[in-house]
Amino acid sequence: xxxxxxxxxxxxxxxxxxxxxxxxxxxxxxxxxxxxxxxxxxxxxxxxxxxxxxxxxxxxxxxxxxxxxxxxxxxxxxxxxxxxxxxxxxxxxxxxxxxxxxxxxxxxxxxxxxxxxxxxxxxxxxxxxxxxxxxxxxxxxxxxxxxxxxxxxxxxxxxxxxxxxxxxxxxxxxxxxxxxxxxxxxxxxxxxxxxxxxxxxxxxxxxxxxxxxxxxxxxxxxxxxxxxxxxxxxxxxxxxxxxxxxxxxxxxxxxxxxxxxxxxxxxxxxxxxxxxxxxxxxxxxxxxxxxxxxxxxxxxxxxxxxxxxxxxxxxxxxxx
Amino acid sequence: xxxxxxxxxxxxxxxxxxxxxxxxxxxxxxxxxxxxxxxxxxxxxxxxxxxxxxxxxxxxxxxxxxxxxxxxxxxxxxxxxxxxxxxxxxxxxxxxxxxxxxxxxxxxxxxxxxxxxxxxxxxxxxxxxxxxxxxxxxxxxxxxxxxxxxxxxxxxxxxxxxxxxxxxxxxxxxxxxxxxxxxxxxxxxxxxxxxxxxxxxxxxxxxxxxxxxxxxxxxxxxxxxxxxxxxxxxxxxxxxxxxxxxxxxxxxxxxxxxxxxxxxxxxxxxxxxxxxxxxxxxxxxxxxxxxxxxxxxxxxxxxxxxxxxxxxxxxxxxxx
Numbered sequence: 001x002x003x004x005x006x007x008x009x010x011x012x013x014x015x016x017x018x019x020x021x022x023x024x025x026x027x028x029x030x031x032x033x034x035x036x037x038x039x040x041x042x043x044x045x046x047x048x049x050x051x052x053x054x055x056x057x058x059x060x061x062x063x064x065x066x067x068x069x070x071x072x073x074x075x076x077x078x079x080x081x082x083x084x085x086x087x088x089x090x091x092x093x094x095x096x097x098x099x100x101x102x103x104x105x106x107x108x109x110x111x112x113x114x115x116x117x118x119x120x121x122x123x124x125x126x127x128x129x130x131x132x133x134x135x136x137x138x139x140x141x142x143x144x145x146x147x148x149x150x151x152x153x154x155x156x157x158x159x160x161x162x163x164x165x166x167x168x169x170x171x172x173x174x175x176x177x178x179x180x181x182x183x184x185x186x187x188x189x190x191x192x193x194x195x196x197x198x199x200x201x202x203x204x205x206x207x208x209x210x211x212x213x214x215x216x217x218x219x220x221x222x223x224x225x226x227x228x229x230x231x232x233x234x235x236x237x238x239x240x241x242x243x244x245x246x247x248x249x250x251x252x253x254x255x256x257x258x259x260x261x262x263x264x265x266x267x268x269x270x271x272x273x274x275x276x277x278x279x280x281x282x283x284x285x286x287x288x289x290x291x292x293x294x295x296x297x298x299x300x301x302x303x304x305x306x307x308x309x310x311x312x313x314x315x316x317x318x319x320x
Numbered sequence: 321x322x323x324x325x326x327x328x329x330x331x332x333x334x335x336x337x338x339x340x341x342x343x344x345x346x347x348x349x350x351x352x353x354x355x356x357x358x359x360x361x362x363x364x365x366x367x368x369x370x371x372x373x374x375x376x377x378x379x380x381x382x383x384x385x386x387x388x389x390x391x392x393x394x395x396x397x398x399x400x401x402x403x404x405x406x407x408x409x410x411x412x413x414x415x416x417x418x419x420x421x422x423x424x425x426x427x428x429x430x431x432x433x434x435x436x437x438x439x440x441x442x443x444x445x446x447x448x449x450x451x452x453x454x455x456x457x458x459x460x461x462x463x464x465x466x467x468x469x470x471x472x473x474x475x476x477x478x479x480x481x482x483x484x485x486x487x488x489x490x491x492x493x494x495x496x497x498x499x500x501x502x503x504x505x506x507x508x509x510x511x512x513x514x515x516x517x518x519x520x521x522x523x524x525x526x527x528x529x530x531x532x533x534x535x536x537x538x539x540x541x542x543x544x545x546x547x548x549x550x551x552x553x554x555x556x557x558x559x560x561x562x563x564x565x566x567x568x569x570x571x572x573x574x575x576x577x578x579x580x581x582x583x584x585x586x587x588x589x590x591x592x593x594x595x596x597x598x599x600x601x602x603x604x605x606x607x608x609x610x611x612x613x614x615x616x617x618x619x620x621x622x623x624x625x626x627x628x629x630x631x632x633x634x635x636x637x638x639x640x
Contacts, residue, residue, distance in 0.1 A: 025345055027367070046592045047347070265629070272366045272594040272625035305592035309585070313633040 001064070001152040004244065005159070007194040010187075013156040014163055017059040020092055021049050024161070026168050031270045036286055038293040041172070042267075043165040046275050046305030050084040050112060052232075053161050053184055053303050054148070058085035060157030061146045062093050070095045075143035077101070077123075077130040080109045080232055081304055082148035087118030098143050100134045102126075106231075108308050127235075149183030150238025159187030165299050166196045173296040176282035178303055179203040179212045179252065180233035182241030188301065189248040199299070200250040204285035206230045206260060212237060212245065213252040229257045229315060232278030232304065253285035260284050261315045267302075268312075276307040277315065321384070321472040324564065325479070327514040330507075333476040334483055337379045340412060341369050344481070346488050351590045356606050358613040361492070362587075363485040366595050366625030370404040370432060372552075373481050373504055373623050374468070378405035380477030381466045382413050390415045395463035397421070397443075397450040400429045400552055401624055402468035407438030418463050420454045422446075426551070428628050447555075469503030470558025479507030485619050486516045493616040496602035498623055499523040499532045499572065500553035502561030508621065509568040519619070520570040524605035526550045526580060532557060532565065533572040549577045549635060552598030552624065573605035580604050581635045587622075588632075596627040597635065 001009065027042045045053035062074060073096030076086050083099045090097035097118040101110060102125035113120055123133040138145060146154065161184070162175060175192060179185045185203050192201045205212050206228035214222040221242050226234035237245065255263075264280035266287075267273060282300045286293050321329065347362045365373035382394060393416030396406050403419045410417035417438040421430060422445035433440055443453040458465060467474065481504070482495060495512060499505045505523050512519045525532050526548035534542040541562050546554040557565065575583075584600035586607075587593065602620045606613050 030369075049350075051592060268594060268629060272371060274588060274592040274594065309588060309633075309636060313629075313636075316629060316633075 001156065003152065005152055005156040005190055009156050010159045010163060010191060010194060013060045014160040016063050017056055017157060017160065020059050021055050022047060023164055024048050026165060027271060027273070029271050032266070035266065036293065037290050038286070038296045038298050040286070041165065041169045041297070041299045042271065043161055043299060043301045044273065045161055046273060046279060046302050050081065050088055051304055051306040052081035052085065053158055053301065054081040054085035055088065056160050057154035057157035057183060058082060058089040058146060061151060061153040062086070062089040062095060064153050065095070065144060069144045073098060073141055073143040074146045075100070075134060075137050075141065076146050076148060077134045078148050079105045081306060083118065084109060084112035084116065086146055087113045087116035090118070091116045096143070098137045098141055100130055100137060102130065106308055106311070108306055112306070147238070149181030150240045152240060154183050155187045155190070155240070157187070158184045159191040161301050162188040162191035163195060165301065166191065169299060171297055172196065172199045172299045174202055174293060175199050175299040176202045176204055176285060177301045178230070178233055178278050178281040179205050180278070181235040182212065182237045182245050184301065184303060185249065186241045186244040189244055193248060201248065202250050202285065203252045204282035205252050205254050206233055206281060207254045207256050209234050210254045213254050215242060216246055216249070216252060230260055230278040230281055232276065233281065253289055255281060255284040255288055258319055259288060261319045263287055265316055274305045274307065275302050276304050279303045279305065321476065323472065325472055325476040325510055329476050330479045330483060330511060330514060333380045334480040336383050337376055337477060337480065340379050341375050342367060343484055344368050346485060347591060347593070349591050352586070355586065356613065357610050358606070358616045358618050360606070361485065361489045361617070361619045362591065363481055363619060363621045364593065365481055366593060366599060366622050370401065370408055371624055371626040372401035372405065373478055373621065374401040374405035375408065376480050377474035377477030377503060378402060378409040378466065381471060381473040382406070382409035382415060384473045385415070385464060389464045393418060393461055393463040394466045395420070395454060395457050395461065396466050396468060397454045398468050399425045401626060403438065404429060404432035404436065406466055407433045407436035410438070411436045416463070418457045418461055420450055420457060422450060426628055426631070428626055432626070467558070469501030470560045472560060474503050475507045475510070475560070477507070478504045479511040481621050482508040482511035483515060485621065486511065489619060491617055492516060492519045492619045494522055494613060495519050495619040495621070496522045496524055496605060497621045498550070498553055498598050498601040499525050500598070501555040502532065502557045502565050504621065504623060505569065506561045506564040509564055513568060521568065522570050522605065523572045524602035525572050525574050526553055526601060527574045527576050529554050530574045533574050535562060536566055536569070536572060550580055550598040550601055552596065553601065573609055575601060575604040575608055578639055579608055581639045583607055585636055594625045594627065595622050596624050599623045599625065
């Protein structure tokens with residue numbers, strides 16, 4: 001797709017991928033609502049295939065490949081969930097997946113990619129190394145790049161989580177999602193525009209990677225400092241996601257690592273589900289600005305649950 | 321109720337409590353099925369009110385009190401989930417709850433009782449101390465004892481988890497539950513007898529508290545050694561639960577603490593949900609006897625999710 005997805009594109013994406021992904025449940029918790037002072041509806045993408053919403057976008061992108069493209073495979077660089085998502089989508093369609101991953105990516109995510117038959121090329125953990133390694137892989141294989149977020153097919157796929165949430169939960173005053181590269185946020189903004197225009201979409205972002213917040217201030221794409229426990233949100237925006245976010249997002253709320261870990265712990269303890277640090281950012285944003293959300297109906301897309309337990313335990317210890 | 325609950329009693333219990341408890345979701349996981357070699361349907365009582373199935377039985381018992389009994393309150397001894405469940409049910413009905421708890425009970429469970437306005441009397445962590453302290457409390461207050469499991473109203477309430485699972489998931493070959501005092505197991509056996517007679521009910525029990533296994537062998541109630549990480553399953557059977565279990569249970573599978581912790585970790589990592597050690601016992605039993613369940617449709621009631629995260633982390637460390 002070479003242009004911003006339309007309402008029809010989003011509906012088609014949902015139709016196309018729904019055999020291959022979970023329609024995840026929406027969870028509520030009395031004790032969470034008491035703590036937050038509002039009614040929260042968690043869309044549980046931590047229960048999604050590969051443990052994250054990224055299964056949606058990757059699936060939609062692979063399903064949209066031409067026959068010629070399928071033969072040569074797909075490629076991407078990703079530190080985590082998109083890597084697994086693309087490997088899985090490719091395997092389902094019988095397509096090869098070439099994944100460039102920083103050598104520092106969590107083991108659980110590398111294992112996930114290999115389990116789906118993805119071919120990993122490791123590189124140094126810098127954007128430059130990732131891009132040059134990927135360029136080399138593509139030159140050698142002729143694979144089609146499926147960018148983790150700066151891709152309209154991926155964006156349309158990610159939008160389907162919000163479509164389902166609007167379907168199941170009426171009259172949301174707010175919908176919060178985390179922002180890294182902006183694929184989920186852009187898709188969610190489009191879904192809200194087309195299907196629930198009264199819902200205000202707010203992004204949660206780590207203070208140590210607050211490039212979206214700064215980009216909106218400055219009017220141009222700013223670089224992420226990439227310094228946060230929320231390891232899924234360290235990337236900067238792309239030229240396809242930034243304009244949509246700039247135009248439509250209601251607000252970006254930034255939160256500290258301590259606030260993220262506290263929010264993550266509350267979700268583990270009260271909702272009894274496992275979420276990764278990046279996933280806790282929007283809930284941390286609600287807790288930080290309680291007055292804004294007081295008494296409202298607030299949707300939150302819980303983006304993923306892929307976290308090494310040992311790492312989570314260390315994070316909890318670090319704030320206790 | 322003074323006799324074994326009938327089919328009608330179970331249906332009435334379900335009708336009576338359903339406004340006050342969650343109809344919990346049933347979760348499946350492709351990777352869990354691959355590991356176990358069968359199709360597993362997890363009935364998620366870890367998402368139940370107070371984080372455990374015990375909310376069901378206690379609610380049914382309190383709803384069945386006479387007006388006179390309500391005035392004097394309810395009392396019990398419990399090391400954990402039943403304590404919170406009874407305090408909650410009592411608060412909903414405006415009844416006082418007197419809870420005798422061993423001083424060694426997990427903090428998270430004491431806090432839970434106090435949050436529902438329950439009045440805690442602490443005692444030494446022995447059955448004798450618990451019973452004598454409770455007798456004293458009842459003598460002073462005139463409260464009605466609601467036993468955690470040796471009570472037909474409680475049993476009928478616990479049966480409702482299986483009723484819902486049978487409703488949502490047809491043709492289960494097996495249904496596994498953990499056994500401590502036998503309230504959930506007895507209720508589940510009755511539910512299967514009345515509503516899904518083809519389903520074989522199997523109990524999972526810790527090796528270090530294998531009194532149910534031994535009681536069935538010997539034909540009389542044996543005492544639990546009470547030596548397991550599964551702290552919700554340390555009690556012995558009662559004179560109301562034992563005869564039902566002896567008559568109807570298909571098999572009791574015992575598992576080691578290491579097997580319990582490994583199963584618990586798998587559920588955390590693969591299903592992305594938090595379960596307490598006792599709750600992982602039936603899944604550990606399936607993993608231990610894979611051949612028996614190979615290719616079958618297997619229901620498991622995930623009994624609860626109340627575990628201090630620090631304690632869980634230490635358990636995982638202990639087997640790594």
